Amino acid sequence: MSLKGVNDTEKLRDLCGRNYKAQAIWFLNSFWNSVGNSQNENVWNYAHKMSQLDTPNGKEGCALDEMMAHRFLEVLNETLTVRELRDRLFTIGIERTKLVSLTSYLIFKFNVDWHVLVNASQGSNQEEVAEAQRKLDQVQIAFAEVSKTAEIAANKEREAVQAENEARTAQAELQAALNELHAQEAAYKAKVDDLTRRGNDESVGVVTRNKAKAELAQVLAEDPLPLRKAKITQEAAVKKAEKATNAAADARAAASAATAAASQARAASEAAVEEANRQVEEAEAFLEEVKNKPGSAQGAIWWMERELHEARAYLPERKGGYRKK
DSSP: OOOOOOSSHHHHHHHHHHOOOOOOHHHHHHHHHIHHHHHHHHHHHHHHHOOOHHHTTTGGGOOOOOHHHHHHHHHHTOOOOOHHHHHHHHHHOOOSSSSSSHHHHHHHHHOOOOOHHHHOOOSOOOOHHHHHHHHHHHHOOOOOOHHHHEEEEEHHHHHHHHHHHHHHHHHHHHHHHHHHHHHHHHHHHHHHHHHHHHHHTTTTHHHHHHHHHHHHHHHHOOOHHHHHHHHHHHHHHHHHHHHHHHHHHHHHHHHHHHHHHHHHHHHHHHHHHHHHHHHHHHHHHHHHHHTTTOOOHHHHHHHHHHHHHHHHHGGGGGGGGOOOO
């Protein structure tokens, strides 16, 4: 694998036009023994920091504009400005450009010969490296499925909890309405019973009995305010009870459906985790095999191992995952 161009400057343009990951891997492959093996983690961080700052293009970007390049240098505690960086690169034969690529920064940072960089071999086992990358791509697809199914499961769990809470609320409203209805009925019945008893009580005088009978007749005939309120409360309570009963039934049905859906989503999530874990183990085994063969592109292999390590953060700890700090 080689860069496009009839001279080193054109080859450098080709390299600087590739995405951050491709630039980083090319650099690591080119200088693995002298720089890459000891600085791989820093190169990883530089590439990801540029991807984060490249808001229009993200990981598919290749270079930062002047404002974001200044921010990049600032984050890394570099004391030079973007202009000074360009000037230093110009002194070693690299043309000035408006954008700052990852490759340009790596050439400056590690003081490497850019002519060696653009002409460096990328390993004699490119077919196996490509196969390893294909397996890694499958792993990332599997983990995307893990993330998707986990999100679905979480949403279904929330729906189930919400539906159950709504069912409990509806049941509580129904009980409150029935309690109010019973209280009003009991109060009315107690008053009628008391007046009836007093009207028939031979132990008291006629006047007292007649007064109680007259009051009872008035209560029964005139439908006084307490009774009117009781009837209004009763009607409202009946309507509210009917509504609450229906709401409770709907909420219970929704809760039951959401719980069942959540259970299915959890099962799907577990299946996705199992598949992702299987693919991680397969990719790791293949990478180990490729790494032990002569002519390997060590930078590319290290990068894929690093991505597999990142992918394991999505697995449960019982499946070989880990918690990111």
